[in-house]
Amino acid sequence: MDAVANGTSGQFELNEDQRAIQEMARAFAEDRVAPNALEWDKKRHFPDDVIRETGPLGLGGIYIRDDVGGSGLGRLDAVLIFEALSQACPAFASFISIHNMASWMIDTFGSEEQRQRFLPNLTSMELLASYCLTEPGSGSDAAALKTRAVRSGGNGSDYVLNGAKQFISGAGDSDVYVTMVRTGEDGPKGISTLVIPKDAPGLSFGAVENKMGWHMQSTRSVIFEDCKVPAENLLTGEGAGFRIAMAGLDGGRLNIAACSLGGAQSALDKALGYAGERKAFGQKINQFQALQFKLADMETELQASRMLLYTAASKLDRKAPDAGKWSAMAKRFVTDTGFGIANDALQIFGGYGYLHDYGIEKLVRDLRVHQILEGTNEIMRVIIARALIGR
Secondary structure, three states: OOOEEOOOOOOEEOOHHHHHHHHHHHHHHHHHHOOOHHHHHHHOOOOHHHHHOOOOOOOOOOOOOHHHOOOOOOHHHHHHHHHHHHOOOHHHHHHHHHHHHHHHHHHHHOOHHHHHHHHHHHHOOOOOEEEEOOEOOEOOOHHHOOOEEEEEOHHHOEEEEEEEEEEEEOOOOOOEEEEEEEOOOOOHHHEEEEEEEOOOOOEEEOOOOOOOOOOOOOEEEEEEEEEEEEHHHEOOOOOOHHHHHHHHHHHHHHHHHHHHHHHHHHHHHHHHHHHOOOEEOOEEHHHOHHHHHHHHHHHHHHHHHHHHHHHHHHHHHOOOOOHHHHHHHHHHHHHHHHHHHHHHHHHHHHHHHHOHHHOHHHHHHHHHHHHOOOOOHHHHHHHHHHHHHOO
């Protein structure tokens, strides 16, 4: 479903189906997520029951093929969904994004047997999925990962894994882990992808990390100690893992940018409401020109982010040659801008913005990590620069 660029307004004109998708996600978020988001954050509660409710809505396989229960939608449709969900809670929306990215890797790079074995339960949200790439010694330098998988068993029927993954969202709560491992030489050509069930012998999880934000998601290490995984769980073939990981990240970057966009929209909405009620020096604070200018800048930056993100998503849908560069530009710009807007909103609230009950400080905490994950914004600059100079 392609949105049409309106040359008069300069904005994307969403079609009827896309508006319906957007409204469905917004209604669910307002009904089931927004009323609980602050409590989940405060108690560091993982709402797996509410997450699983998104399955019947088609959000467990947004851009997965429909023969395994997916919705078969495009990347722009996904951006609209994550933007709407994140207006209620960016951390909730981002977990749905991670699940979809992991499932998409199976759908795109798995065999027909693997697709039919794994995806129906993932698209229905009966099972939840996480994505495992980062390691304690390899973050931005993903090609340096050390977790090793060695063939064993009769006729090499299994892989035995040793190593650990770090900062894995949903670790311990998810049922399936799409994991990048080293099966060969050093560097990207030696990396492969295994789909690992939670009950694999030798798989365990570290302690829950005490994080700045994203409190409703558990983040743990995923530890492999002679962990046995059937060789039939290998996606595509040995040596394809780095390509699979990078392909997944293009879409993941758009999704996390959409989560920043929705969070920033929520922050601006809250700031507008507060500025129209709060009085100082005998008048509402939205009557002060300095604050009006701040609100004007926030709105301008928000709309610029939206247009860049929608354009990047449309390019990925069309498989444009420069889609990777645009995904990196959108991720860099929108996550930086979204955090800035949330931070400005907190400033408008003054001391009240620093209090948990107003929801602004949660947005600042949740959006900060978006500048780091799915490739840091410094790495996004590397990708953009290389595209520009032809490397």
